[in-house]
Amino acid sequence: MNISVRHLLFLLAVSGFLLVAVGCSQKDDVVQPKQMATIILEPSQLPTLDTLYAYEVWMVAIDGGDSTFTSLGKFLWNNYWNRFLTLDGEVMSGSFDVPAPWYDYDRIMISIENRVDPDPLAPSGTILAIDDVIDPTTRPIRMKFPGYMFEALGYYFVGTPTNDTSVADALDDVDDARGLWLCSRALTQRQMQDTLGIDSFTVRQTEQDMNNKYTPDTIGIAGWVLQDSVMVIIGYDTIWDHRRIEITYIDTVDTNHGYVLSIEPDTTPTVTHEYYAYGAPLENLPDIRPYGWRYNIWVMLDQSGDWNYGLEKMVPFGYEGQWRWTGDTTWGVLPLGAFNRADSADLANPYISNREVPNYPGEDFVIDAGGLANVNLRRPVSGFWGSVVVGMEPDPEKLTIDPTRNFPLVFLADSLRSGLNAPDEYRSPHPLHNWSQTMPVIGVTVVFKQ
Numbered sequence: 001m002n003i004s005v006r007h008l009l010f011l012l013a014v015s016g017f018l019l020v021a022v023g024c025s026q027k028d029d030v031v032q033p034k035q036m037a038t039i040i041l042e043p044s045q046l047p048t049l050d051t052l053y054a055y056e057v058w059m060v061a062i063d064g065g066d067s068t069f070t071s072l073g074k075f076l077w078n079n080y081w082n083r084f085l086t087l088d089g090e091v092m093s094g095s096f097d098v099p100a101p102w103y104d105y106d107r108i109m110i111s112i113e114n115r116v117d118p119d120p121l122a123p124s125g126t127i128l129a130i131d132d133v134i135d136p137t138t139r140p141i142r143m144k145f146p147g148y149m150f151e152a153l154g155y156y157f158v159g160t161p162t163n164d165t166s167v168a169d170a171l172d173d174v175d176d177a178r179g180l181w182l183c184s185r186a187l188t189q190r191q192m193q194d195t196l197g198i199d200s201f202t203v204r205q206t207e208q209d210m211n212n213k214y215t216p217d218t219i220g221i222a223g224w225v226l227q228d229s230v231m232v233i234i235g236y237d238t239i240w241d242h243r244r245i246e247i248t249y250i251d252t253v254d255t256n257h258g259y260v261l262s263i264e265p266d267t268t269p270t271v272t273h274e275y276y277a278y279g280a281p282l283e284n285l286p287d288i289r290p291y292g293w294r295y296n297i298w299v300m301l302d303q304s305g306d307w308n309y310g311l312e313k314m315v316p317f318g319y320e321g322q323w324r325w326t327g328d329t330t331w332g333v334l335p336l337g338a339f340n341r342a343d344s345a346d347l348a349n350p351y352i353s354n355r356e357v358p359n360y361p362g363e364d365f366v367i368d369a370g371g372l373a374n375v376n377l378r379r380p381v382s383g384f385w386g387s388v389v390v391g392m393e394p395d396p397e398k399l400t401i402d403p404t405r406n407f408p409l410v411f412l413a414d415s416l417r418s419g420l421n422a423p424d425e426y427r428s429p430h431p432l433h434n435w436s437q438t439m440p441v442i443g444v445t446v447v448f449k450q
Contacts, residue, residue: 032103032135037450038358039072039108041084041094042443047318047408048079052400054087054115057096058123059133060107069123069200070105072096074113079318095447098208102446110143110442111294126292126394129442141444147293149411149436153428154282154342155184156388156414160274161236162352163366176342177378177419178369179352180388181362182297182334182388184280184429188273190234194243197266198224204260205234221260235272236356237275243268278358280429282342282390282412289340292399297336297346297361298326298406299377299416302385309334309371312404321440326413327387334375334407336363339392380419389413390432411436 039256041057049055057072073096076085084094098105109130111123160179201221224245232239245265287295300314301307311332316322323331337346339361346361351369364374379385390412396400401407412432 002018002313019249034101034150035103036100037098037102038447039096039098040445040447041096042445043077043082043094043436044441044443045318046077046079046440046442048077049112049408050315050405051342052115052402052404053394054117054127056111056113056123058109058111059098059100059105061104061111062106071121071123072097072098074115074117078383079316080128091112100131102448107131108143108444109131109142111127112394112399113323115335124150124394124398125291126398129440131444136444136446139439141446143442143444145439146291147288147314147433149439150434152282152285152412154182154390154412154433155280155327155434156180156182156432157185157280157429158416159185159365160353161185161356162349162354162364164356175366177376178272178373179362179364180297180377181278181358181360182300182342183278183358183360184281185276185278185311185358186429187274188235188277189274189275191270191272192232192239192242193270193431194268195245195265196226196268197245198247199264199266201264202262204262217268218250218251219261221263222250224248234273234275235277236358238271239273276356278360281360282432285342287340289395292341292395293318293336294347294395295361296338296377296391296393297363298391299334299336299388300389301334302328307376307379307385309375312402313409315406317408317410317438321433325387325415325433325435326389326410327384331386333404334372335403335406337361360388361373376419377416378419379416382418382420384415385418386416387413388416409440410438 034297035430036282054074054076059072061068061070062392074087075092076089077083078085084092086092093317107130112126112129113124113130128147130146131141131143134141139433158180159176161181162179163175198221201218224247227244229240230242230244249378267437285295301309301311303309305312309332310332314327314329314331316329337348339346342361343359345357345359349357349363351367351372352364353366376384389406389410391406393412394406411434413435414430414432417430
């Protein structure tokens, strides 16, 4: 089936990426033969999708501002058995006939679609992998995700800053185990003192123009008023009992004179305020919205024993040995929030308090959290019992999503620390490991027909 879409922004974005990544096609300069073809897909690390979704193969022809999409069909993939399946669960081959000559197309891509597709004639706009249509003898055709994730890096820390009343409260082991944020947090301090009044002031003349006639000058302070309970913000912390004075100045000055006004203030003793400074957001994250995706944070937790929070079971990722890095496939999923930018708050924070809210993705389970208020992300046990995962999920405006589960694409992950570690260990920010090599790659073998 064919569908023509004019000025399709996401495809233009993908086209721009591919021109940089793999170079231009030969089609502009070389007359290609009108050969029919069958393609054979060879997936690597392709995950088994949740029951909401299916994969779909598309051939794309681009003519100026017009893009024509030709579907080769939907399929499912069983990662455990390495099998292609129909939507009914029957085993099928991974070969697809291309209905027009191979070189009539410009791109080949795989999208994610709703299994119950409301618009089966058009792609959802959620692109999983794409490559150019080229002569396969020049280089292998390998469809990959168009965003470059390999340079992404960053930190996370476990804590509940939105519920902290002070630095001392932030060090509370029980309360501070119910949140996680994608940034770093460092204890810092600032010295401050309040002003209560003015003891004295002096005025000193600094220069005089002897060639001009002078008029009487008046400069000084007429009075001051104490402003009590002034709010001062340090980082994300607020000091409410700060005091300062508001001065009324006398200022009728002959411009031929220069003056210096010196004030001796009445001040309080210096006080050192400790507070947390937040920074170091995730770096080098591409904008994946043009491809139909957004980011999300998931915590994967072992729910055995006394640690059952009633979480939905994770959707397995597509790479081998995931139990070593993201957890056993029987573990539960604790979603922390979807986001588009690493240097801004995520798209929803339903369970946070409002005392100290970092402007970064994350969540505290402290307000109206129900059973999740008992979450412990500093569990006092040994061994591998939980992980934090930064991955991707479809834009809900394009596809149906299940907000209680993960989508099986991960590129950053790390294990959660145990409460048995030294306090400085589990209170500190921890680097996330880049696992972009686990993203799916789909090889394409082209078999030309006579």
